[in-house]
Amino acid sequence: MSWITGLAFVFFAPFVGGLIAGFDRKITARLQGRIGPPILQPFYDVGKLLQKDNLVVRRSQHLYTEFFFVLTIFTGALFFAGGDLLLVIFSLAMAGVFFALGGYKASSPYSFIGAQREVLQMVSYEPAVLLAAVGMYMVTGSFKVSVIAAYPKPLVMLLPGIFFAFFFILPVKFRKSPFDLSTSHHAHQEIVKGITTEISGKTLALVEIAHWYEYVFVLGMGYLFFASNIWLGLVMTFVIFELLLVVDNSTARVRWQAMMASSWIVALVAGGLNILYLMLRH
Amino acid sequence: MGMLSKSPWVIHYDGSSCNGCDIEVLAALMPRFDVERFGVVNTGNPKHADILLLTGSINEQNKPVVLNIYEQMPNPKVVLAVGICATSGGIFRECYNVLGGADKVLPVDVYVPGCAVRPEAIIDAVVKGVGILEQKRAAMLAAQKA
Ligand code: SF4
Numbered sequence: 466m467s468w469i470t471g472l473a474f475v476f477f478a479p480f481v482g483g484l485i486a487g488f489d490r491k492i493t494a495r496l497q498g499r500i501g502p503p504i505l506q507p508f509y510d511v512g513k514l515l516q517k518d519n520l521v522v523r524r525s526q527h528l529y530t531e532f533f534f535v536l537t538i539f540t541g542a543l544f545f546a547g548g549d550l551l552l553v554i555f556s557l558a559m560a561g562v563f564f565a566l567g568g569y570k571a572s573s574p575y576s577f578i579g580a581q582r583e584v585l586q587m588v589s590y591e592p593a594v595l596l597a598a599v600g601m602y603m604v605t606g607s608f609k610v611s612v613i614a615a616y617p618k619p620l621v622m623l624l625p626g627i628f629f630a631f632f633f634i635l636p637v638k639f640r641k642s643p644f645d646l647s648t649s650h651h652a653h654q655e656i657v658k659g660i661t662t663e664i665s666g667k668t669l670a671l672v673e674i675a676h677w678y679e680y681v682f683v684l685g686m687g688y689l690f691f692a693s694n695i696w697l698g699l700v701m702t703f704v705i706f707e708l709l710l711v712v713d714n715s716t717a718r719v720r721w722q723a724m725m726a727s728s729w730i731v732a733l734v735a736g737g738l739n740i741l742y743l744m745l746r747h
Numbered sequence: 748m749g750m751l752s753k754s755p756w757v758i759h760y761d762g763s764s765c766n767g768c769d770i771e772v773l774a775a776l777m778p779r780f781d782v783e784r785f786g787v788v789n790t791g792n793p794k795h796a797d798i799l800l801l802t803g804s805i806n807e808q809n810k811p812v813v814l815n816i817y818e819q820m821p822n823p824k825v826v827l828a829v830g831i832c833a834t835s836g837g838i839f840r841e842c843y844n845v846l847g848g849a850d851k852v853l854p855v856d857v858y859v860p861g862c863a864v865r866p867e868a869i870i871d872a873v874v875k876g877v878g879i880l881e882q883k884r885a886a887m888l889a890a891q892k893a
Pocket of ligand 1: 765766768769830831832861
């Protein structure tokens with residue numbers, strides 16, 4: 466891993482992420498007994514959004530969205546370049562903060578609620594992500610992604626609890642049911658459109674592409690738990706994603722209190738016990 | 748075919764109606780007809796929508812609502828009047844508060860008759876609508892150049 470993989474992420478992640486998003490919609494449709502859109506549908510959507518007018522509520526709102534876009538790419542590039550996991554997590558948080566600020570800035574009640582929920586989602590997934598970094602450090606002795614990925618054994622063997630906590634917050638990060646609070650792809654289960662309500666046209670396209678980058682990055686983090694063998698890693702990443710879709714389609718949205726309580730409890734109990742085990746191991 | 752016709756996002760508003768057409772619109776999203784095959788997404792947000800799908804007639808109370816939705820949609824956009832209520836007022840035409848069809852307040856692009864409309868007709872209307880969407884986009888580009 467080096468700056469080459471980081472650069473590869475910047476250029477290829479949108480394609481991979483878009484395909485993942487298309488795959489997601491197809492599988493979701495099949496699970497619901499529908500044919501579903503073509504796999505390339507997300508690319509069509511973004512292509513269309515680029516051709517639409519951009520309705521501006523406030524200019525500064527775009528600035529925040531652009532920051533979100535750039536920081537999301539930075540997060541992923543840093544991760545794939547084998548950088549410091551802690552720095553990756555903090556720049557991920559920064560990106561999220563800018564996204565939420567964009568929602569607040571639009572001064573519409575709908576995007577305001579969406580932005581508040583986005584913040585709540587960040588608060589919910591942060592502990593599990595941090596614990597994952599801590600656990601990986603305790604096993605491999607380094608926060609560097611390149612060192613963690615080079616660890617000879619699958620990390621999940623030593624970090625089962627932390628992996629469970631990480632899997633639990635995946636729907637939060639992917640904004641999927643039961644934790645699709647801030648915005649959702651499923652119409653009519655949403656307060657208009659949550660945080661993206663006031664975002665339209667090209668800016669919305671930017672948000673979509675940023676989400677593709679996010680998809681690849683988050684799945685990359687899942688891969689890290691199985692990184693000792695590249696094939697095992699890829700297969701397990703695929704399995705994780707499939708499970709995520711099944712969860713998405715078989716659950717209903719919960720209240721934010723339930724989201725926060727459950728993700729914190731899972732992170733602290735499963736992750737905490739796992740860390741305790743690592744400490745006692747020596 | 749451009750990207751516009753591959754991803755028409757629809758916002759649906761039901762005016763003064765018996766809800767028959769309303770239900771048929773939702774039926775078009777169900778597994779049997781599954782309009783998402785063509786990239787159609789039923790969105791609740793006018794700022795994300797390309798197509799305004801109106802069912803039911805226009806009355807004094809929903810006139811400002813319909814206008815507001817229409818004005819919040821980014822260009823290019825098209826309006827479909829779906830069901831006989833939306834095209835002319837239908838059986839509600841004689842009511843003291845009903846103004847008539849959607850074209851009393853908005854420029855309607857596609858009229859779809861039927862009481863209630865069949866989901867096939869709705870899908871047909873959306874397909875017609877995306878054609879007009881492309882034309883409007885071309886007109887927009889031409890206007891920008893001029
Ligand atoms: S056209 Fe007929 S079915 Fe449709 S809303 Fe009007 S009365 Fe109901």
